[in-house]
Amino acid sequence: MTALLRPALTLFITLSLITGLAYPLAMTGIAKLVFPDQAAGSLIQKEGKSVGSRLIGQAFGAPRYFWGRPSATSPMSNNASASSGSNQGPLNPVLADAVKNRIEALRAADPGNNATVPADLVYSSASGLDPHISVAAAVYQMGRVARARNLPVERVRLLINEYSEGPLLGFLGEPRVNVLALNLALDATR
Known part of the structure; x- marks a missing residue:
């Protein structure tokens, strides 16, 4: 069971960090640089x-x-x-x-x-x-x-x-x- 759970949990945490944190922060940063007025609402x-x-x-x-x-x-x-x-x-x-x-x-x-x-x-x-x-x-x-x-x-x-x-x-x-x-x-x- 541990052999199946460990890779799944590792993949879940890795993808959560990439798609839930790194990607949104990167897109927000790029938007603020390229389109500052629109990014601010x-x-x-x-x-x-x-x-x-x-x-x-x-x-x-x-x-x-x-x-x-x-x-x-x-x-x-x-x-x-x-x-x-x-x-x-x-x-x-x-x-x-x-x-x-x-x-x-x-x-x-x-x-x-x-x-x-x-x-x-x-x-x-x-x-x-x-x-x-x-x-x-x-x-x-x-x-x-x-x-x-x-x-x-x-x-x-x-x-x-x-x-x-x-x-x-x-x-x-x-x-x-x-x-x-x-x-x-x-x-x-x-």
Whole structure:
């Protein structure tokens, strides 16, 4: 029995040290050297404090801010430790009610806006943590944000254009806007 157990235990300990300790430490070290910002969580700093990550959406509810995609995470919105979608299909009445309530909230926040509400403002992403909205979703909210901040609409439009990101690698996906970065730029606007 010892003849079988000793090599198995030795192999288990050796592989545990390699795959559980050496490899993760090596990959973390390489990542910190090659991609220091991403390895640190793509954190956004403001006045020396981390205010969020470029990769995780945050909930904004005040009219003076652009609102991101709804989050399906629980027990709170944009909970990074509970990343998931709602898994509600298009015929699910719970989803239909949630979308209806989100549209009503957007209309109530900006009663004069009769434009079609962009889908990404009423449907959550697969992860529930998407930090981006479409350019159309930003433009939809532009008037409300400009009025709440007492800014010219054109100034807000310029910020949307400045913080718009093109498709990944020039062809993957759609142009988008990082909501946190845009809202921080608005806060810095005088």
